[in-house]
Amino acid sequence: MNEKTRPPARGEAAPTTGASDSWSSKPEVDGKGPATLPGLGLRGTLLFLWRQLTSMQTALILLMLLAIAAVPGSLYPQRSVNPALTEQFLEENGRWGEILDALGFFEVFSSPWFSAIYLLLFISLIGCIVPRVGVHLRQLRAKPPRTPSRLTRFAGYTRTELPGADADALLERAHKALRRSRYRTEVREEKSSRSVSAERGLLRETGNLAFHIAMVGVLVCLAGGQMTSYRGQITIIEEQGFSNSLTQYDSFESGAWFDESQMPPFRFTLEDFRATYVQPGESGNVGEPRSFEADVLVTTPGQEQRSQTLQVNKPLHVDGASMYLLGNGYAPEVTVTDPQGTVVAEGPIITVPLGDMGYSSQLVIKAPDAQPEQTAVVGFFLPTGTIDDQGPRSLYPDALDPQLALTVHQGDLGLDSGVPQNAYEVDVSTLTPVTGEDGNPVLMRLYPGQEFELPDGTTVSFDGLRRYAAFDIAHDPFERWVLVSALIAVGGLILSLFVPRRRVWVRVRSTADGAVLEVAGLARSDDPMLEEDVRALATTLQAAQDGPRDSAHRPQPDRPSQAPQDPSEGSAQ
Numbered sequence: 001m002n003e004k005t006r007p008p009a010r011g012e013a014a015p016t017t018g019a020s021d022s023w024s025s026k027p028e029v030d031g032k033g034p035a036t037l038p039g040l041g042l043r044g045t046l047l048f049l050w051r052q053l054t055s056m057q058t059a060l061i062l063l064m065l066l067a068i069a070a071v072p073g074s075l076y077p078q079r080s081v082n083p084a085l086t087e088q089f090l091e092e093n094g095r096w097g098e099i100l101d102a103l104g105f106f107e108v109f110s111s112p113w114f115s116a117i118y119l120l121l122f123i124s125l126i127g128c129i130v131p132r133v134g135v136h137l138r139q140l141r142a143k144p145p146r147t148p149s150r151l152t153r154f155a156g157y158t159r160t161e162l163p164g165a166d167a168d169a170l171l172e173r174a175h176k177a178l179r180r181s182r183y184r185t186e187v188r189e190e191k192s193s194r195s196v197s198a199e200r201g202l203l204r205e206t207g208n209l210a211f212h213i214a215m216v217g218v219l220v221c222l223a224g225g226q227m228t229s230y231r232g233q234i235t236i237i238e239e240q241g242f243s244n245s246l247t248q249y250d251s252f253e254s255g256a257w258f259d260e261s262q263m264p265p266f267r268f269t270l271e272d273f274r275a276t277y278v279q280p281g282e283s284g285n286v287g288e289p290r291s292f293e294a295d296v297l298v299t300t301p302g303q304e305q306r307s308q309t310l311q312v313n314k315p316l317h318v319d320g321a322s323m324y325l326l327g328n329g330y331a332p333e334v335t336v337t338d339p340q341g342t343v344v345a346e347g348p349i350i351t352v353p354l355g356d357m358g359y360s361s362q363l364v365i366k367a368p369d370a371q372p373e374q375t376a377v378v379g380f381f382l383p384t385g386t387i388d389d390q391g392p393r394s395l396y397p398d399a400l401d402p403q404l405a406l407t408v409h410q411g412d413l414g415l416d417s418g419v420p421q422n423a424y425e426v427d428v429s430t431l432t433p434v435t436g437e438d439g440n441p442v443l444m445r446l447y448p449g450q451e452f453e454l455p456d457g458t459t460v461s462f463d464g465l466r467r468y469a470a471f472d473i474a475h476d477p478f479e480r481w482v483l484v485s486a487l488i489a490v491g492g493l494i495l496s497l498f499v500p501r502r503r504v505w506v507r508v509r510s511t512a513d514g515a516v517l518e519v520a521g522l523a524r525s526d527d528p529m530l531e532e533d534v535r536a537l538a539t540t541l542q543a544a545q546d547g548p549r550d551s552a553h554r555p556q557p558d559r560p561s562q563a564p565q566d567p568s569e570g571s572a573q
Contacts (some may be wrong), residue, residue, distance in 0.1 A: 004298065013414055015522055022501070024099070029543060040117055042182045047473075050127065053120070053127060054123075054124055054126075054127030055124075055128070056127045056128055059121065059125055059128055059212075062121040063121060063215075065117050065450075066114075066118060066121055067245065067368055069108070069114050069117055070109075070114075071111065071446075072105045072106065072108050073109055076089065076100065076104065076105050076106055076108075077089050077204070078107065078108065079106050079107055079253075080107065080110075080231060080253045081231075081472075081556040082233075083233075083251050084251075086106050087422075088426070089106075090106075092301065099322055104551040110226070114464050118219065118223070121219065122216065122219050122223075125212055125215060125216050125445065126216060128212065128547055129209065129212050129213060129216065130207060132156070132205075133209060135201075136205050136206065136209060139202060139205070140202060143184075143186045143197075144183075144184055144185065144186045144190055144197040144198055144199040144503065145197060145503065146197060147188060147190070147195040147196075148505065151507060151518050151519075151520035152504060152520075154505075154521060154522050155521050155523060155531050155534065156519070156520060156521050156530060156531035156532070156533070156534030156535050157518070157519070157534075158517075158519045158520070158534065158535050158538040159518050160514065160515070160517045160518075160538060160542055161514065161515075161516050162514050162515050162517055162542060163513045163515045164513065165514045165517075166270060166498040166515070167193075167194065167508045167510040168194070168508075170508050170517060170541060171187070171195075171196060171506070171508045171516055173541060174196050174506040174519075175187060175196050175538060175539070177537060178196060178504065178506070178537075181200070182197065182200055183198035183199060183200045183504065184199050184200065184202075187196045187200075190507075192509060193506055193507050193508060193509035193510075194507070195505060195506060195507040195508070196505070196506045197503070197504075197505050198503065198506075198557055199406075199502075199503045199504075199506045200501070200502055200503075200504075201480075201499055201500050201501030201502055201524065201525070201569045202501065203495050204495060204496055204499040204500070204501045205496075206247075206493065207491070207492040207493065207494065207496065207499065208495075208496040209492070210489075210491065210492030210495070211488075211489050211492030211493045211496060213488075213492075214485045214486070214488035214492060215489055217481070217484075217488070217489075218379050218482055218485045218489065219486055220520035221284045221481045221482040222478070223477040224477075224478045225255075225476040225477065225478035225479060225482065226253050227255040227256050227258075228257045228258060228476075228477055228478070229254070229255050229258070229472070229474065229476040229477070229478075230252070230253065230254035230255065230258050230263070230444040230474070230475055231252075231253055231254075231456040231472065231474040231475075232234055232249035232251060232252035232253070232470055232472075232473050232474075233250050233251075233252075233470065233471070233473075234249055234250055234471050234473065235250055235350055235468055235469075235470045235471075236468060236470075236471065237270070237331045237348045237466055237467075237468040238271070238273055238466045238467050239269070239270070239271070239466070240269070240270060241267060241268060241269040241270070242267060242269075242270075242471075244263055244264060244265060244266050244267065244321065244390070244473070245263070245265040245448050246260060246263075247468065249473075251496070262320070263320070263321075263475075264300075264319050264320035264321050264475075265300075265301055266298060266299065266301075266318045266319075266321070267298075268299065268316075268323075269296065269298060270295075270296055270468075270469055271295045271296075271297055271307075273292075273293070273294050273295070273467040273468070274291075274293045274294075274295075275289060275291070275292050275293075275328060275398070275400055276289070276290045276291045277290060277396070280291060284360075285328040285357075286396070287357045287358065287396055287397050289397070292312055292325060292326055292328055292549075293309050293311055294309065294310040294311075294328075294469045294471075295307065295308075295309050296308055296309075296310060296316065298316065300318055300319070304336055305398050306382045310323070310469075311325060312325055320475055320502065321474070321475045322473070322474055322475070323471050323472070323473045324471065324473075325469060325470075325471060326470040326471055326472045327469070327470035328467060328468065328469045328470065329351050329353050329359070329467070329468055329470075330351050330359070330361055330362065330381055330399065330402075330465060330467060330468070331348035331349060331351065331382060331465075331466045331467065331468045332348065332349060332402070332404060332464070332465050332466075333347060333348045333462070333463040333464040333465065333466065334346075334347075334349050334363075334365060334377070334404070334460065334461065334462060335461045335463055336365060336367055336370075336377055336458070336459070336465065337454050337459045337460075338367070338370040338375065338457075338501070339371070339372070339457030340371050340457075340460055342369075342370075343368045344367035344369050344375065345365050345366075345372040347379070348464075348466045348468075349363055349364075349365055349422060350424070350468055351363045351381045352424050353506040354380075356393070356394070357397065358382070358383065358384065358393060358394030358395050358396055358397055359383050359394055359397035360380055360381075360382055360383075360392070360393050360394040361380065361381045361382075361383075362378075362379075362380060362381075362424070363378065363379050363380060363381050363387055363404065363406070364376070364377075364378050364423075364424055364426050365377040365378075366413055366415070366423075366426060368413055368415050368416075369534035370410075371448070371459075373410040373411060374411065374412060374413045374415075375408060375409070375410050375458065376408070376409045376426045376428065376431060377407075377408050377460060378407060378409065378426060378428060379404060379405045379406030379407055379444070380392045380404070380405045380406075381402070381403075381404055382394040382401075382402065382405065383396065383397055383398060383399045383401075383402055384396035384398065384399070384400040384401045384402075385398075385401055385402065385403035385405070387405060387445065392405035395453070395520075402447070402448060403445060403447055404445070404447075404462050404566060405443070405444070405445055406443075406444040406446065406460060407433055407434075407441050407442065407443060407444070408433070408434040408444075408454055408458060408460065409426075409428050409432060409433050409434070410428070410431060410432055410434060410478075411430060411431035411432050413431075413432075416431070433454075434455070434458065436455060437455070442454055442455070444460060446461070446462040447462065448462050448463070448464060448465060449462065449463070468497065486567065496542040500524075500525055500526070500527040500529070501524035501525045501527075502522065502523050502524060502525075502527055503521060503522045503524065503532055504519070504520070504521045504522075504533075504534060504537070505518075505519070505520055506518070506519050506537070506541075507519075515544070517538065517541060519534055519535075519537055519538040519541075520534060521533070521534040
């Protein structure tokens with residue numbers, strides 16, 4: 001060995017004059033710096049992101065985020081369901097309400113952030129399901145995997161020597177027993193033996209796929225319903241009617257693909273509304289509602305008129321729409337006459353409940369045609385009224401002692417400004433109250449049938465009392481398909497949780513005096529009964545042999561074993 005090629009002695013530095021003198025393949029040892037990995041590139045990066053998005057873990061995270069994102073929709077009023085309550089919340093909460101409104105908390109299900117989670121979940125589920133469907137279809141067509149060469153490694157392994165047994169008959173018996181237990185089976189010829197490989201539980205994966213496909217169906221149907229559905233709210237006074245057209249709704253919202261011409265042409269009349277409450281001496285809190293019922297007369301083209309009673313959980317269904325009882329209240333009949341004797345307001349007036357147990361309600365009447373000045377009558381309707389130190393209030397929600405407590409204001413109501421106004425509100429701070437001789441505003445307390453004349457000649461009369469009901473009319477063509485998809489999802493989830501997937505093998509080898517039976521199994525999911533079932537199968541096959549058997553020939557497991565997660569031999573996977 002010459003000087004140039006000899007290895008360095010102990011303590012001697014390795015030569016670094018050239019690549020041929022290097023004793024290491026690691027660049028950092030040779031002084032060339034750390035190794036650099038090749039970049040993913042655009043295609044690799046996109047593929048990596050796609051695999052992350054379509055993983056089951058990501059789908060579960062997005063599903064959880066969607067559930068969390070839907071929580072504000074149940075905590076805060078939604079404009080699409082109750083616009084009036086939403087505006088009331090904004091007025092009561094000031095800056096905090098404005099922040100929530102800017103974040104879309106009052107239109108949760110149409111907000112950009114909710115839609116983004118929804119779309120990502122949809123893409124994730126599709127990307128996760130499509131390849132799994134192909135794999136599962138191939139599994140359904142494929143034969144059970146071949147019997148591994150060494151069954152001792154598998155769950156419930158049992159070896160039994162059966163003197164005088166016919167190996168072929170024993171194998172056929174095992175084949176039939178497995179078939180009766182709903183296994184897919186395959187008899188295989190081996191070098192010195194024959195075996196039956198059996199598999200069961202593919203419905204577990206079928207159920208899992210059905211669950212995820214049904215979840216996609218739910219998402220598609222919800223999106224389709226959002227695009228094609230409509231929902232509107234109406235308020236109808238007793239003995240008045242409604243015709244299903246856009247101009248008749250108090251509020252109306254529809255999807256982007258909604259076609260007005262497809263609205264069902266029905267109409268109905270509210271004939272009577274009844275409400276019952278807990279009375280003194282009955283169980284429950286006095287004044288709590290017990291029932292609400294609305295009798296309506298429905299007219300549909302081509303059909304006879306029909307009467308139906310709507311309740312809170314009993315809607316009215318017509319072709320293309322469903323009508324739900326949403327709320328109720330009182331509509332006192334009031335007549336207002338200006339100083340010149342002209343009737344400027346007349347009829348039942350819808351009042352707005354203030355939310356107390358007694359159903360105290362706010363009443364607003366606007367008379368823009370009154371002379372010499374526009375007039376507004378504001379106050380309260382009290383079903384069972386009293387006026388004390390707490391002011392006007394109602395003691396009980398039923399109309400046992402109905403009263404009106406009113407004041408009259410005059411001035412410019414601002415109806416000609418072009419700015420939309422709430423029909424049930426008026427800003428009295430810009431108006432002048434009608435006062436008496438003492439200079440104080442005139443306070444009126446009216447009972448049914450009474451009339452009050454103010455000093456300026458304006459008269460207000462309480463002529464009668466009716467009830468009104470608020471209805472929600474909605475149509476969603478995908479509603480039934482959402483239900484079907486949800487039921488399929490539940491069924492698929494049950495299958496995926498309770499159907500065990502397992503494989504069982506039976507090997508029979510002929511001997512000089514009989515046959516040797518080997519039975520083992522492999523759990524492909526959580527299956528605590530597998531070992532017991534495998535040994536029961538071995539016992540059944542032995543017991544089926546003719547003649548008594550010695551106890552020494554009873555099936556015995558060679559040793560306790562657990563099903564391997566990834567066996568290296570055989571085709572158990």
